Amino acid sequence: MAAVQETIERVRGIDVDQYRYGFETLIESDKAPKGLSEETVKFISEKKNEPAWMLQWRLEAYRRWLTMQEPTWARVDYPKIDFQDLYYYAAPKPKKTVTSLDEIDPEILKTYEKLGIPLREVAMLEGVEPKVGEEDPARRKIAVDAVFDSVSVATTFKAELKKAGVIFMPISEAIREHPELVQKYLGSVVPTSDNFYATLNSAVFSDGSFVYVPPGVRCPMELSTYFRINERNTGQFERTLIIADKGSYVSYLEGCTAPQRDENQLHAAVVELVAHDDAEIKYSTVQNWYPGNSEGKGGIYNFVTKRGDCRGNNSKISWTQVETGSAITWKYPSCILRGDNSRGEFYSIAISNGYQQVDSGTKMIHLGKNTSSRIISKGIAAGKSQNTYRGLVTAHRKATGARNFTACDSLLIGDKCGAHTVPYIEAKNSSATFEHEATTSKISEDVLFYCIQRGLSQEEAVGLVVNGFVKDVLQQLPMEFAVEAQKLISISLEGSVG
C-alpha cells in the first residue's frame, strides 16, 4: 500500500507548478511612485541618503538609458515590457534604522528561515566552536547579506569580518561609509553606458552587496547574499561590487528566489568584480527565481550583466552558476583578462523546463599576455523550453599566448525542447590557442529503463542521469551548496518526462 501511495504522491508532484519558494510574505512596504522618471531616480537616491555625486551618476545613466533600445539579438521571445508600469523601489516597513537582528521584522526573518537561510549568528551567539579536527564542512561559517525587495535587511558576521579587514555591507551603506572605494570602482567594469539593462540598473539600483578584501587577506569565510523579490509589480535592480586587492582571496555566493505570481517580474542586476595582482575571486550563483507555471504564465525576466575584471597580473576570476529558475534568462558572466597571466573560468549549469527560455553563456576577453580561460557549460532542456549557450572568446592583438578551452554539452529531455550553441571565436593574435568542443545528446530511454529496473522512479532516474551530466560543474561549487544545488536540479526537472 505504501508503494501505491508513494506513486500517487509522485504523480501529483509531477507539475512544474511545484515551485518550493513560491510563498509570499505579507508585509507592508514603502514604494516609490509607479513608473520611471528623473523623479523616481531622485526619490531612490533620497531614500538612500546618498551624496550628490551618486545622484548625478544615476541621473547621467537615466538620461543615457532614454536614448537606448532593448537588445533583440538573444534567442528569447517575450511581450514588450512597459517600463512605466513598474515600481522601481520597494522597502519593507518600518523604516527606522535597524541595528541588530532583533529589530528586523519577524515576518522577514521567517521568510529567510523558510528559505533555509539562517540569519542569526547561532554559532557565534552560543559560543559553539567546532572541535579541532572534526570540523563539519556543512556547518562552516558563512556570512550572509539578505536583500528583500530593494533593501538589504541583514548582514551577519560583520564584526568577525571587520577584524580581518574585510568590508562586507550593503552597497547603500558603502556609498555613505566608503565613498572613495565606491567612486573608484563603481562602473569601472560595467560602465553606465554598457547596455540597456545595465544602464537601467545604474539609474535605479537600490541595494546589493559591497565587498572589499584588503591586500594579502584571505577572506575567513564564504560570503553570500540572498535576494528575494516579494512585492508585486516590482523590479529588482541590485548592484554588487566586489574588489579583491593584491594577493587576496574571496569566495562569494548568491542565491535568488521569488514568490509565485501570474504576472512577470523584472530583475536586472549588475555585478562587477575587480581582481588586482595575484588576487582571486570565486563567484557562485544559484539562481532559482520563479520560472512561471506549466503554461508559461508568470515568472521572472532575468536580464543580468555580470563581469569580472582581472585587472592585475596573475589574478583569477571564476564564475560558477546553477541556473534553474526565471521565465527568461539573459546572462553572460564574463572575464576581462587584462593582467598578464590572468585566468578566467566559467562553469555553468543551465536547466530549462516548462516554457522557460535561457540565453546564457560567457565572454572571455583576452588582453594580457599568457592569459588563459576555461569554459564548461552544461545545458539541459526539458519540456517546451529553449536553451541557448552564447559565448565569445576573443584575443586582442597583443594577447600573446592566450589560451582557451571550451566544452559545451547539451542534454535534451523529450522532443519538444531545443538546445542551441552559438560560440563566437576571434583570435587577433596568431599565438592564441583556442579549443572548442560541443556535444548534444538526448537522454537515453535505455539508460532510464536501466535505472528504473533497479527501482528508481522515472523522476529519480532523470535526476540521477542529469546530476551525472553536470557533475564537473557541481564540483566547482562550495561543498555546502553543491548538495543543495543537486536537490534543486532534481526538483527543477520534475514533470520533464512522460
Add this chain to the structure above:
Amino acid sequence: MTALLDIRGLKAEIDGRQILNGLDLTVNKGEVHAIMGPNGAGKSTLSYVLSGKPGYEIIGGEVFFNGEDLLALDPDERAAKGLFLAFQYPLEIPGVATMTFLRTALNAQRKKRGEEELSSPDVLKRVRELAKQLGIDPEMLKRPLNVGFSGGEKKRNETLQMALLEPKLCVLDETDSGLDIDALRIVADGVNRLRAADRGMIVITHYQRLLDYIVPDVVHVLSAGRIVKTGGKELALELEATGYAQYQNEAA
C-alpha cells in the same frame, strides 16, 4: 504453494510484430531455470516483458509474481518487489559513481517497500563486503557506472547489484555474452553464491557453456515465442550436440 513466477499463455509484440506466442512457464522458489533457444526466438523479449520495458505490448496471457498480477505493476514497483534483470548489455551512466548508483537503487527500493533508507556509511559497508566476496576491486566503485568497464567488469557489476538488492527472482539475460572463459567463471561463481532456497533464477542463454558453471534444475527450449521442450540439465548437452534446427522446424 504459490509459484514464484507463473506465466500463462503470454503473448507480446513490439512495433506490431508478435514475438511471444502463448508462452507458459512456472518457476518455484529455489529453482534455477535455463531458457535456451535460437536467435530471434524471443529470449530477450521475455526478459523485457517481465521487467516492464516500455515499447512491448502485451496482447494476451497473464503473469503472476508471488501470486500478484505482475503486468499491472510499474517497472520500478516490480523491481522493489524483487524482480531483477541482469542486462545483456549493461548501460553506462557518465558522472554517476557506481557506489552512488548502488546506494540510490537500494534506497529507492527500500522506500517503495516502506522500509527505512540506509545511511551512506551503512550502504558502503555492505557494498564493500559484497565486492570482496565477488572479487571486485573497491576502486571500481568510485568509477562512473559501467563507463570504460570491460565486458567482465560490467557483468561482475551486475552480479554485485544483484547481491546488494537481494531480489526474489533473477533474470539473467545472456550473461555469458562478451565474456572470455575466465571472466565467465568469476561471474558464474558470483551467481552461484546467490542461489538460495527462497530465490528463483531464469538463466537465458544461447550457448550451453554457461550452464557448465551455473547448473540449472530445469532447461527449456524457446522457439518462435513458445516453450517447445522442457527437460533436465542433460537437455542442454543434447542441444549442444544437435543444435536448434529441429525445434525451429517444429515451431514452423
